[in-house]
Amino acid sequence: MALQFSPQAEAKISDLCRRYPNTQAACLPVLHLAQDEFGYLSEEVLELVATRLAVPSSHVFGVATFYTMFHREPVGKKVLMMCTNVSCMLTGAYETLRKLETRLGIKAGQTSADGEFTLIEEECLAACADGPAMICGDRYFLRLTADKVDAALDACRKLPAQHGHHPSHHSDKKH
Amino acid sequence: MPADRNFKIVTRLFGVENANRIDVAMSHGAYKRLQPAFAMQPQALVDEVKKSNLRGRGGAGFPTGMKWGFIPKGADxxxxxxxxxxxxxxxxxxxxxxxWDPHLLIEGMIIASYALGCKHAYIYIRGEMIREAAVLQKAVDEAYAKGFLGREQQTAIGSVKIxxxxxRGAGAYICGEETALLNSLEGKRGWPRLKPPFPAVKGLFGKPTIVNNVETLMNIPFIVEHGGQxxxxxxxxxxxxxxxxxxSxxxxxxxxxxxxxxITFRQVIDEVCGGTHSGKRVKAVIPGGSSMPPLDASELDVPIEFDALMNDPRIKPVQYKPGHNFELAPGKPLRAMxxxxxxxxxxxxxxxxxxxxxxxRFYAHESCGQCTPCREGTGWMAKICTRLADGYGQPGDIDLLSSIAYGIAGNTICPLGEAAAWPMMGFVTKFRPDFEARLAQSRGLPPAGYHGAHP
Structure with missing residues (x-):
């Protein structure tokens, strides 16, 4: 069966489209919605978004690949965004990042073997005065020095998954 | 006369429990400035903002009232x-x-929309601000429910609905540049546009558009309540x-x-922030975001004010090579901003x-790729500066870095080029001995497979 948005997502898309003079402008919000719904933006999902908004799929592909928060590959249940930019670097962010990598057994940019976490070395999160800073969904982990990594990971494990995880969609990944 | 340090305009509700809830915000005066604003003619509001000397808080410091005045008369x-x-x-x-105070922003935007003749305003919030986007959306929903948004309001020019x-953005620094932001808001890649035309003439969806920073708009209710003067x-x-x-x-x-x-840098560092955490001396200060040329320890008695940072002779000019000032205009060297x-x-x-x-590395990552000097130049500066920092500097690297920066500045569609070039030239100008010392310790060519280690 072809991929479809849930009725709830459909309703949100209709509402979104009313807030702009054309459907193309709803591209970013609908891609966010699609990612929440399907977990990541496969080619199939991009086609669905393009069809729904009546814009060329090449346009949707161009947009989805421009922005770093849109995932073109499956990601972990939770995405850890660890800032290493200047203010956080000065307060120890690289030590924190290395500890995260060690604990998760991965490098930044990868997903842990249990599928729980994707670790991303992030650019400035606008939490400079409380660096080193990491976000996991809507949760901030501030002044996250390396010694606090274990406690932070424990807290993150208890958070709900951020994006929809439809096993069927993940297993039939074609590209 | 400048205010004392306890005088607050935009942070009055910081630390107040549930301040971002509309009932709490309204008990502290939120939306009370709407009626007085609606009683004024839109042009009178623009004039009041001009009188206030409010300058854009996003980074450029452009006079807000003047910007508002650029909207063509009679635009539909x-x-x-x-x-x-x-x-x-x-x-x-x-x-x-x-x-802390999303309702102050919404109130400021309703007043600004009325002053500008805008019927539908947008807030472009950074994608990574997941918590803040939820807070803001809830605040907007509350303002709709109370009828401040989406309902006809009686004003001096008749009935107005805003x-x-x-x-939400989706992770792209470049979208903070106003024309990239407009493209992103139109559902496109965040590629900056050539100016002119400026957004005030041809902006969002091709219509006259004003783009203002969060803090800028949050000052508007105060100006309505107390006057621009x-x-x-x-x-x-x-x-x-x-x-x-x-x-930070x-x-x-x-x-x-x-x-x-x-207030001066030294006052903020010593009196507001208690000095350095180590108690050691300050070596360098980035004065206003990483795209600004840094200051050294001898330049910290300058007031943190738009014009002073550009013109104060106590701040040394940035050089693109030893003995040659980088000039923003003939005879006007770049100092800081x-x-x-x-x-x-x-x-x-x-x-x-x-x-x-x-x-x-940040600017190389965030270059949108449209302009060759920025796309290629930021990448080279990142690679060369990283290898130098890692102990693999090559003879001539320091001047090469400045010369790449000089080749970028002024040769790109948007200011991301300058945002990378200015600090590059600035760090070399002010801290050349640090670069020289690192080069002197170079271990030669990097090993095979080297891609630039973490610092």
């Missing part, structure tokens, strides 16, 4: 867009403002009001503070070359 559709894409490294004020939409008096020189300053790095008490415009209010303090143990390399 006008858009107001709030730039909440705060991403400039070292800057963390808008995120706090959005969290809508407001929160639009009062706001100008609170400031200093041609800069009205207070300023949000973000203090090697400080004992870092934080986000609303302070009088004109107040930028976004993001002040990053580094103590004397700081590895300046590694910091500079990290900043260069």
């Amino acid at each position: 559709t006008v858009y107001l867009v709030c730039n909440a894409d705060e991403s400039e490294p070292g800057t963390c004020k808008d995120r706090e403002l959005l969290f 809508d407001l939409t929160v639009h 009062k706001f100008a008096e609170v400031g200093t020189g041609k800069s009205g009001g207070t300023r949000m300053l973000c203090l 790095g090697h400080l004992k008490s870092p934080g986000v503070f609303e302070l009088p415009i004109g 107040a930028g976004s209010g993001g002040i990053v303090v580094m103590d004397e143990d700081t590895d300046i070359v590694a910091v500079c390399a990290r900043i260069m």
Whole structure:
């Protein structure tokens, strides 16, 4: 069966489209919605978004690949965004990042073997005065020095998954 | 006369429990400035903002009232867009403002929309601000429910209805540049546009558009309540009001503070933030986000004010090669700028070359790729500066870095080119001995497979 948005997502898309003079402008919000719904933006999902908004799929592909928060590959249940930019670097962010990598057994940019976490070395999160800073969904982990990594990971494990995880969609990944 | 340090305009509700709930915000006066504003003619509001000397808080410091005045007379559709894409490294004020007092922003945007003739305003909020986007959306929903948005309001020019939409970005620093932001809001890649035409003439969906920063718009209700004159008096020189300053790095008490415009770097570092956390001397300060040329320890008695940072002779000119000033206009050397209010303090143990390399990697990552000098130049500066920091510098690297920067500045569609080039030239100008020392310790060519290690 072809991929479809849930009725709830459909309703949100209709509402979104009313807030702009054309459907193309709803591209970013609908891609966010699609990612929440399907977990990541496969080619199939991009086609669905393009069809729904009546814009060329090449346009949707161009947009989805421009922005770093849109995932073109499956990601972990939770995405850890660890800032290493200047203010956080000065307060120890690289030590924190290395500890995260060690604990998760991965490098930044990868997903842990249990599928729980994707670790991303992030650019400035606008939490400079409380660096080193990491976000996991809507949760901030501030002044996250390396010694606090274990406690932070424990807290993150208890958070709900951020994006929809439809096993069927993940297993039939074609590209 | 500048305000005292306890005078607050935009942070009055910081620390107040549930301040971002509309009932709590209204008990502190939120939306009370709407009726007085609607009783005025739109042009009178624009004039009041001109009188206030309010200058854009996003980084450029452009006079807000003058910008508003650029909207062509008689335009049928006008858009107001709030730039909440705060991403400039070292800057963390808008995120706090959005969290603590979203209703002040909404109130400011309703007044600004009325003044500009805008029927539908947008807030472009940075994608990574997941918590703040939820807070803001809830606040907008509450304002709709109360009828401040989406319902006809009686005004001096008849019935007016204003809508407001929160639009999330998706991870792209470049979307903080206003024309990239407009493209992103139109559902496109965040590619900056050539100017002119300026957004005030041809902006969002091809219509006249004003793009203002979060903090800028949050000052509007105060101006309505107390008058532009009062706001100008609170400031200093041609800069009205207070300023949000973000203090980070090697400080004992870092934080986000609303302070009088004109306070000096040394006063903020020593008196507001308690000095460095190590007690050691300050070596370098990024004055207003990482795209600004840094200051050294001898340049910290300058007031943190737009014009002073550009013109004060106590700040040494930035050079593109030894003995040659980089000029913004003939006879006008680049010194520094107040930028976004993001002040990053580094103590004397700081590895300046590694910091500079990290900043260069940021701009290389965020270059949108449209203009060759920026796309290629930022990448080369990142690679060369990183190898230098890692101990694999090559003879001539220091001058090469400055020369690449010089080749970028002024040769790109948008200011991201300058944002990378200015700090590059600035760090080499002010901290050349650090670069020389690192080069002197070079271990030669990097090993096979080297891609630039973490610092």
